[in-house]
Amino acid sequence: MKEKLLDLLACPSCGGDILLAYASKYVDKQIIEAVLTCQKCTREYKVERGVPRFAALDKIEQEKAETAENFGWQWTHFTQENEQYAEQFLGWLQPVKPEFFIDKIVLEGGCGKGRHTTLAANWGAKEIIGIDLSAAVETAFQATKDLPNAHIVQADIYKLPFKKVFDCAFSVGVLHHTPDPKKAFASLASKVKKGGAISAWVYGEENNEWILNYVNPVREGFTSKINQPTLYHLSKLPTLGVFLATKLIYKPLNKTAKPLAKRLFYNDYLNHLGTFGWREQHNIVFDHLVAPTAFYISRDEFEKWWKEINAQETKIIWHNQNSWCGFGKIK
Numbered sequence: 536m537k538e539k540l541l542d543l544l545a546c547p548s549c550g551g552d553i554l555l556a557y558a559s560k561y562v563d564k565q566i567i568e569a570v571l572t573c574q575k576c577t578r579e580y581k582v583e584r585g586v587p588r589f590a591a592l593d594k595i596e597q598e599k600a601e602t603a604e605n606f607g608w609q610w611t612h613f614t615q616e617n618e619q620y621a622e623q624f625l626g627w628l629q630p631v632k633p634e635f636f637i638d639k640i641v642l643e644g645g646c647g648k649g650r651h652t653t654l655a656a657n658w659g660a661k662e663i664i665g666i667d668l669s670a671a672v673e674t675a676f677q678a679t680k681d682l683p684n685a686h687i688v689q690a691d692i693y694k695l696p697f698k699k700v701f702d703c704a705f706s707v708g709v710l711h712h713t714p715d716p717k718k719a720f721a722s723l724a725s726k727v728k729k730g731g732a733i734s735a736w737v738y739g740e741e742n743n744e745w746i747l748n749y750v751n752p753v754r755e756g757f758t759s760k761i762n763q764p765t766l767y768h769l770s771k772l773p774t775l776g777v778f779l780a781t782k783l784i785y786k787p788l789n790k791t792a793k794p795l796a797k798r799l800f801y802n803d804y805l806n807h808l809g810t811f812g813w814r815e816q817h818n819i820v821f822d823h824l825v826a827p828t829a830f831y832i833s834r835d836e837f838e839k840w841w842k843e844i845n846a847q848e849t850k851i852i853w854h855n856q857n858s859w860c861g862f863g864k865i866k
C-alpha cells in the first residue's frame with residue numbers, strides 16, 4: 536500500500552478519515568503490514584501483505600463469499616498475459632478510449648487479478664484503485680505494486696471505503712455476479728464526484744436465452760458447487776467444443792462466406808471468441824460455470840440503473856449482441 540492512498544480512504548462504517556496507526560513492515564517505501572484506524576469511530580483495519588483489508592471474507596454473507604472464493608481461485612490459476620487484453624477491455628469500456636484515463640482518479644469495482652487496473656495505470660490515470668472482495672487481491676497487488684499510480688484494496692462493493700473523490704469509476708464483468716447488481720452499481724456511482732463519469736459492462740439477457748435455459752441450471756446445481764481443480768479439468772471438455780467450432784467453423788466462414796456465417800448460432804460472439812487461444816477460451820468457459828451468482832440483464836433493466844443514479848449523456852451499446860456497455864456522467 537502506498538501512503539498516498541490514505542488521502543482517498545474513508546471508514547466504510549462511519550465515513551471518517553482513515554489514519555495510519557502504526558506500520559510494522561515497509562518494503563520499498565510501501566506499507567506491507569500495518570494497522571489503520573478510523574479517526575471518528577476508532578475502528579481498526581489491517582494492512583496485510585501490502586493490501587488494506589476492509590472486508591474479511593469470513594464476515595461476509597455466504598453467497599458473496601462463495602463468488603469471491605471461486606473467482607479468487609481462478610484468478611490465481613489463470614495468470615497468463617495476453618496482448619488482446621487491452622483490445623478486449625476497450626470493447627467492454629465503449630465508448631471510452633485510453634486517453635480518457637489521463638490524470639483522472641479512477642475506481643475499479645471488482646479488479647480480479649488486476650489486469651484492467653494495470654491497463655488504466657499505464658494509460659495515464661493519476662491514481663487507479665482496484666477493489667475486490669476475493670483472494671485475487673493478492674495476485675492484483677503483486678501485478679501492480681511497482682506502478683506508482685495503482686492501488687489495490689480488499690473491500691465489499693456495497694460498503695466502499697472511500698471518499699467521494701473519483702473522476703471516474705468502472706466495472707467490467709463483475710456487477711452481474713453480485714447478489715444485487717443495481718445496488719452494487721449505485722454504490723460505485725456514489726463515490727464519483729459531480730461531473731465525473733461511470734462505465735459498466737454486464738451480461739445481457741437478450742440472445743442469452745440458451746445460457747439461461749441450458750447453462751444456468753448446470754451452473755447453479757452442479758458446477759458452482761464442485762471443487763475448483765475438478766471444474767478446471769472438467770471445463771476443458773466444453774472448451775474443446777467451443778474451441779473447435781470457433782476455429783474450424785466460425786472464423787473461416789466469417790472470412791470467406793459472411794452471409795452464411797451471419798446465419799450461424801451466436802455468430803458475433805463466437806466469431807469474436809475465435810480470436811482467442813485455448814487458455815483464454817478455457818478461462819471464459821470456466822467463468823460461465825464457476826459463479827454461484829450470475830444475472831443476465833435486459834436493456835430495459837440496464838437503462839433503469841442509469842436513470843436511478845440520474846446519469847447524464849448516457850450511452851448504452853450492445854456488445855457482440857449478447858452484453859451491454861454503459862457510460863454516463865454524474866450530475
Ligand SMILES: [Zn+2]
Pocket residue numbers: 546547548549550551573574575576577578
Ligand atoms: Zn469509522
